[in-house]
Amino acid sequence: EIVLTQSPGTLSLSPGERATLSCRASQSVSSIYLAWYQQKPGQAPRLLIYGASSRATGIPDRFSGSGSGTDFTLTISRLEPEDFAVYYCQQYGSSPLTFGGGTKVEIK
């Protein structure tokens, strides 16, 4: 099983600041099969990024993903008020599918 470790657990930032979220895998993720999701309280997750760096339909370009192998990053270039949420990474290169524990981006 591929274990995904997200850091930090909580990120306290102000609107307009840059957010950098990390996702580290316990073993290499096949062919960059890494996705990122955003979840707001009381809502279902929303797909942001797939293939490590491809934005899903309708996702603003302030969201970007990068990385390969075991180290992946989600960057939000300038935080908007609606971006404060919990973010999860997920690998889909092998079974079982696994999610990271999440990073909460909160308003400082």
Place this chain on the structure above:
Amino acid sequence: EVQLVESGGGLVKPGGSLRLSCAASGFTFSSYSMNWVRQAPGKGLEWVSSISISGSYIYYADSLKGRFTISRDNAKNSLYLQMNSLRADDTAVYYCARGFGGPLDYMDVWGKGTTVTVSS
């Protein structure tokens, strides 16, 4: 509008059973793999199970094997999760999610979830 709507959640006693359903609309259900993902109160996301387009390929989280069964009815545009021998730690919101490609893929459309509470 692409939509997934879960139903069937509720309060059940330990050892009991429950069958969740997910009704799909707005897209060709028979062209997509499907998944169940759950989230315990205050916790992160946990993948439960995936099923391929035809139902020929099925995958489960190791911790759930033998207790949960995923199935689909393409004629009814519906996904199901039969849950048996339920335990307190199965308490969670259960989400139905569309897989973009094969049965092991990212999930591009999610339902709002249905809540399962296992308690005596």
